Amino acid sequence: MRWSTQTVDTAQPTDASAPELFGVRGLVRTVRTPEFAGMAFHEVLAKSALNKVPAASNMPFNWTVNPFRGCSHACVYCFARSTHRYLDLDTGADFDSQVIVKVNIADVLRAEVAKPRWGHDLVALGTNTDPYQRAEGRYSLMPGIISALAEHGTPMSILTKGTLLRRDLPLLEDAATAVPVDISMSIAIFDDDLQQRVEPGTPTTAARLATVRAAADRGFKVTAFLMPILPYLTDSIDHLETAVAALKDAGATRVIYGALHLRPGAREWFLAWIDREYPHLGSAYRSMYARSSYAPADYRAWLARRVAGVLARHGLDATPDPDEPAGRRLTGGSRQPAPGAPALAAQGLEPQPTLF
Secondary structure, three states: OOHHHOEEEOOOOOOOOOOEEOOEEOEEEEEOOHHHOOOEEEEEOOOOOEEEOOOOOOOOOOEEEOOEEOOOOOOOOOHHHHHHHHHOOOOOHHHHHEEEEEOOHHHHHHHHHOOOOOOOOOEEEOOOOOOOOOOHHHHOOHHHHHHHHHHOOOOEEEEEOOHHHHHHHHHHHHHOOOOOEEEEEEOOOOOHHHHHHHOOOOOOHHHHHHHHHHHHHOOOOOEEEEEEEOOOOOOOHHHHHHHHHHHHHHOOOEEEEEEOEOOOOHHHHHHHHHHHHOHHHHHHHHHHOOOOOEOOHHHHHHHHHHHHHHHHHOOOEEEEOOOOOOOOOOOOOOOOOOOOOHHHHHOOOOOOOOOO
16 A cells, blocks of 8 residues: 555645644644554654754764654664653653654755855764664655765764665765765664564664675774663673674674663663563662663673673774763773672672573
């Protein structure tokens, strides 16, 4: 059945004076289709494309572009879930199934980066929701975004779990002749059953590794995001060795790693998932994240040493998660902490678990 026939039409506006949806102005139409059962895509006309990153952020970029809000990847840990609250939608099922699509984003972006005052700073894509989630196959927003940035001298970085990136590799290769282009692939789970339960809407790990190889074969130095590392689920030596060996073989040149964050919105959804899937770990996770959205400092220091050792054995560059609070990033050191905090040992859980 054709996408165009599966619609619930509103007025068909020509500008952002269109009706308001969930606090977002510019609604064009809502699309539902059997291809995406249980999902709704709310097409809107955006007034702006570039988002300024707050000055207090630890991020190594100042500008982002997000063609979607909400994500069909449905990763249970996704930190961006909280952003759906601004739309009066919930951070759980609504985030996975009610997706805002900025259908005019390429044209708006082109106008913004064409302005004389634009500073040609790096623009990051994929920092909130994935620009190559499945709906991109229908909307094809990324080619226009890539072209707009490249044609106006603007470097770009792309972080994705989506194998649809391969469609745009020729375009990105052309763009890289004009501006710096950085490509990163997020691949955190190297157990197929666990990966499909944690990230049910994403491509398989094997498909993502093949995408890394495809990009590397075109000359890109691909960064792999080995994150989030899930305490007691993906932090074993066996899992990390499997992961890093596969990333190296696929052609990744650098690995950014970090332990799970559980911010409000994601926290509630993830803990409910843990209670269903791994009830014996529920109290351990609540202990670890009782005081912070970040894993305990001792655990992060232990994990940093463990990951650094594995990466060194495979000759890959390592970078800790840049999103950890300033002044608290841990890359190891001489201390010998008890990973996961003493409360976990008191519950009878192994401090260095191997569940695979």
